[in-house]
Amino acid sequence: MTKRLEKTIKLISQMTDDELEQIVQAVKIRWSFLVSQKVLKYKVGQRVLFKGRYSEPVKGTIAALRKKSLKIKADDGVEWQVSPQYIIRKLSG
Secondary structure (H helix, E strand, C coil), X not given: CCHHHHHHHHHHHCCCHHHHHHHHHHHHHHHHHHHHHHHCCCCCCCEEEEEXXXXXXXXXXXXXXCCCCEEEEECCCCEEEECHXXXXXXXXX
16 A cells, blocks of 8 residues: 555545545546546547446447447347456457
8 A cells, every 4th residue: 555545545534524525526536537538548439348237258349339338239149338457458350
């Protein structure tokens, strides 16, 4: 754990309910921004490998970019909504 994180945790432990609610909202906004930035690293038509519902590897093609996820058509024809964090890697071809 970094010193920065330790300091943050210490400050959080001293906050009121209202302050914690503001922190939660700020974290949600930041998390949403980071996810949307990850989505922008991909392009429609790109081939990817991702973790399926039970962590099985699934290959497919990106059909659309959403605000926080990718719409992927798997090679078996099934369409998936996938968060960029589950993309294992981009595939060639």
